[in-house]
Amino acid sequence: xxxxxxxxxxxxxxxxxxxxxxxxxxxxxxxxxxxxxxxxxxxxxxxxxxxxxxxxxxxxxxxxxxxxxxxxxxxxxxxxxxxxxxxxxxxxxxxxxxxxxxxxxxxxxxxxxxxxxxxxxxxxxxxxxxxxxxxxxxxxxxxxxxxxxxxxxxxxxxxxxxxxxxxxxxxxxxxxxxxxxxxxxxxxxxxxxxxxxxxxxxxxxxxxxxxxxxxxxxxxxxxxxxxx
Amino acid sequence: xxxxxxxxxxxxxxxxxxxxxxxxxxxxxxxxxxxxxxxxxxxxxxxxxxxxxxxxxxxxxxxxxxxxxxxxxxxxxxxxxxxxxxxxxxxxxxxxxxxxxxxxxxxxxxxxxxxxxxxxxxxxxxxxxxxxxxxxxxxxxxxxxxxxxxxxxxxxxxxxxxxxxxxxxxxxxxxxxxxxxxxxxxxxxxxxxxxxxxxxxxxxxxxxxxxxxxxxxxxxxxxxxxxxxxxxxxxxxxxxxxxxxxxxxxxxxxxxxxxxxxxxxxxxxxxxxxxxxxxxxxxxxxxxxxxxxxxxxxxxxxxxxxxxxxxxxxxxxxxxxxxxxxxxxxxxxxxxxxxxxx
Amino acid sequence: xxxxxxxxxxxxxxxxxxxxxxxxxxxxxxxxxxxxxxxxxxxxxxxxxxxxxxxxxxxxxxxxxxxxxxxxxxxxxxxxxxxxxxxxxxxxxxxxxxxxxxxxxxxxxxxxxxxxxxxxxxxxxxxxxxxxxxxxxxxxxxxxxxxxxxxxxxxxxxxxxxxxxxxxxxxxxxxxxxxxxxxxxxxxxxxxxxxxxxxxxxxxxxxxx
Numbered sequence: 001x002x003x004x005x006x007x008x009x010x011x012x013x014x015x016x017x018x019x020x021x022x023x024x025x026x027x028x029x030x031x032x033x034x035x036x037x038x039x040x041x042x043x044x045x046x047x048x049x050x051x052x053x054x055x056x057x058x059x060x061x062x063x064x065x066x067x068x069x070x071x072x073x074x075x076x077x078x079x080x081x082x083x084x085x086x087x088x089x090x091x092x093x094x095x096x097x098x099x100x101x102x103x104x105x106x107x108x109x110x111x112x113x114x115x116x117x118x119x120x121x122x123x124x125x126x127x128x129x130x131x132x133x134x135x136x137x138x139x140x141x142x143x144x145x146x147x148x149x150x151x152x153x154x155x156x157x158x159x160x161x162x163x164x165x166x167x168x169x170x171x172x173x174x175x176x177x178x179x180x181x182x183x184x185x186x187x188x189x190x191x192x193x194x195x196x197x198x199x200x201x202x203x204x205x206x207x208x209x210x211x212x213x214x215x216x217x218x219x220x221x222x223x224x225x226x227x228x
Numbered sequence: 229x230x231x232x233x234x235x236x237x238x239x240x241x242x243x244x245x246x247x248x249x250x251x252x253x254x255x256x257x258x259x260x261x262x263x264x265x266x267x268x269x270x271x272x273x274x275x276x277x278x279x280x281x282x283x284x285x286x287x288x289x290x291x292x293x294x295x296x297x298x299x300x301x302x303x304x305x306x307x308x309x310x311x312x313x314x315x316x317x318x319x320x321x322x323x324x325x326x327x328x329x330x331x332x333x334x335x336x337x338x339x340x341x342x343x344x345x346x347x348x349x350x351x352x353x354x355x356x357x358x359x360x361x362x363x364x365x366x367x368x369x370x371x372x373x374x375x376x377x378x379x380x381x382x383x384x385x386x387x388x389x390x391x392x393x394x395x396x397x398x399x400x401x402x403x404x405x406x407x408x409x410x411x412x413x414x415x416x417x418x419x420x421x422x423x424x425x426x427x428x429x430x431x432x433x434x435x436x437x438x439x440x441x442x443x444x445x446x447x448x449x450x451x452x453x454x455x456x457x458x459x460x461x462x463x464x465x466x467x468x469x470x471x472x473x474x475x476x477x478x479x480x481x482x483x484x485x486x487x488x489x490x491x492x493x494x495x496x497x498x499x500x501x502x503x504x505x506x507x508x509x510x511x512x513x514x515x516x517x518x519x520x521x522x523x524x525x526x527x528x529x530x531x532x533x534x535x536x537x538x539x540x541x542x543x544x545x546x547x548x549x550x551x552x553x554x555x556x557x558x559x560x561x562x563x564x565x566x567x568x569x570x
Numbered sequence: 571x572x573x574x575x576x577x578x579x580x581x582x583x584x585x586x587x588x589x590x591x592x593x594x595x596x597x598x599x600x601x602x603x604x605x606x607x608x609x610x611x612x613x614x615x616x617x618x619x620x621x622x623x624x625x626x627x628x629x630x631x632x633x634x635x636x637x638x639x640x641x642x643x644x645x646x647x648x649x650x651x652x653x654x655x656x657x658x659x660x661x662x663x664x665x666x667x668x669x670x671x672x673x674x675x676x677x678x679x680x681x682x683x684x685x686x687x688x689x690x691x692x693x694x695x696x697x698x699x700x701x702x703x704x705x706x707x708x709x710x711x712x713x714x715x716x717x718x719x720x721x722x723x724x725x726x727x728x729x730x731x732x733x734x735x736x737x738x739x740x741x742x743x744x745x746x747x748x749x750x751x752x753x754x755x756x757x758x759x760x761x762x763x764x765x766x767x768x769x770x771x772x773x774x775x776x777x778x779x
Binding site (some may be wrong): 019022033038041042138140 | 641642643657658661662665666668730743750
């Protein structure tokens, strides 16, 4: 081809370092520029997806505020949540009244992680709806967690009361065998799609167990939150 | 049929592949007849469609690869019959045809035809439609429905590529007491319901077309064993190991695990052990390997049934056994007489 | 690469990747994204375009710098350059469509290790001027996209009864679930490879006569 290497010479390390430095500088500049340019669009996209999800759960939400909760309290979210913080979304109607809280739970299903967004209403201390954000379960089997009316009905009023010491749930949310739901905190699994049903239940339970003890003591602040 | 490695003199027993295969077909015919008596027109249509599509697939594969016509060795016919017997009686015919073509093409032709296939073609076909149409393949119709000889089960005549027609009205009109649309294994798994033994011997339980009557399957298998067309060690190893496993689990916890008769008589264990695990091209030939192969299938069947997401495990157990067969043969060669151990 | 004394024209360089050296069907390279993301035609197209973008720009840049890059550190340099463009693509896809970003998942970042790109950089871009290198990379990218689309459309048609999310057979179509599961990728890829092998054999037989 055009530049055959006929003389195998040893390149000086200075030249190698110079070349690598040049290439990495150019590449670094390119990446920074791309990040700067795409950031607003990415943020807007994420916001849009989030709002669409939350609004499908809480139709009269007009203002959605992202919060992080950790052991020191709750605060408005900036960037990615810290390791020990739990992200949640407070939904306010157009009069600034707190409507409900939404948060995300995730657990491993049959094929991949199942991510669900759930709505929590403080007045009934219950979950009143879920929306599957992402999953790759077997079509026709695993995706019944979205389409099966009986399964979806589990989340019309799923009991997630805290115990008296406010540290855990009074009753952990659990997924039970199809047809054996007895309590308000049981999720009736879909026959034939037990693994996915359990993933949904586990994802919600893990998230609620972490979030509610941090969140419930600060509900008052949230109710005033929109005014701030 | 056992192939023992011997030195001369070789006596020809007058048996070749088509003869053996023909006798397997004879042994399958009573099972088909019983299936037709149970499920009527739909069973006839399913058996005919699946078998014809297997034959068509074989013929097309012969044409494309430019090899001789292999229809007359009966192996495609057996694949078709066996495949039809493992499908639910209400299975739409077009899906049956898909199963037939994938059985012969994916399971046999691509590997070079009869004798070169590592997996049992009928099971490859079933595995394909199990993965492709998981709902249709677990939709069961009741046996001995009153109108079975006058009309088809509605889902049988589904238009190609369309969702199967709803059969609930037909099932309701069939007036079969206690039919729940689930197999004995599924009813155990989800409801802890123990099917009566006599129902599973006479074929009154919901199941695939050809797996309902354990007794008939045993008789037909026995014919092949007596005529020495089949290696008795394989079904004995499969059923025996499944029995031991089921017994052990029952001993460990009688509440959590189903009774032994359910494990033995329900599902495709008999059909698989007698007619599929014994497929000569896909089972090992050395004596030790045969025993281990059979035991592997029996043990896997029970493990998949009890701990897997599926209710039935015979199909995958046999396919895994098929995959292990060459390895077993390789490491379990019998000692040659007079040879010194290395 | 051919060792012909005759220099291939730019057009030949461009066409090479589309047919004669098609990365999916002839060279069987980049199988990881080929099998993983082709559950739908849209995902396949997205992946194909993303890979083409990385391929063209990194090959162009490598070709520009080919005389400056010392051969001892060339692989490191290529990887840095390729990784840069993959990062750009990652941001661009997030900005364009989060749905596509979620569907492609880790396979966007994994474009870095797609052997088609490193292979092109080493085999072609490092030895040819920028125009020819970019054209060749573009051809390869288009060939890869065609390969992905061939898999993606078959899998989407059988697996969902749709093409580019447009329903083809009405609501009553029975999806072949296996086609959108991983085994479906292998079946369809095998089918296409069989088809192309058959074409090649037939062509050979004709030339023989």
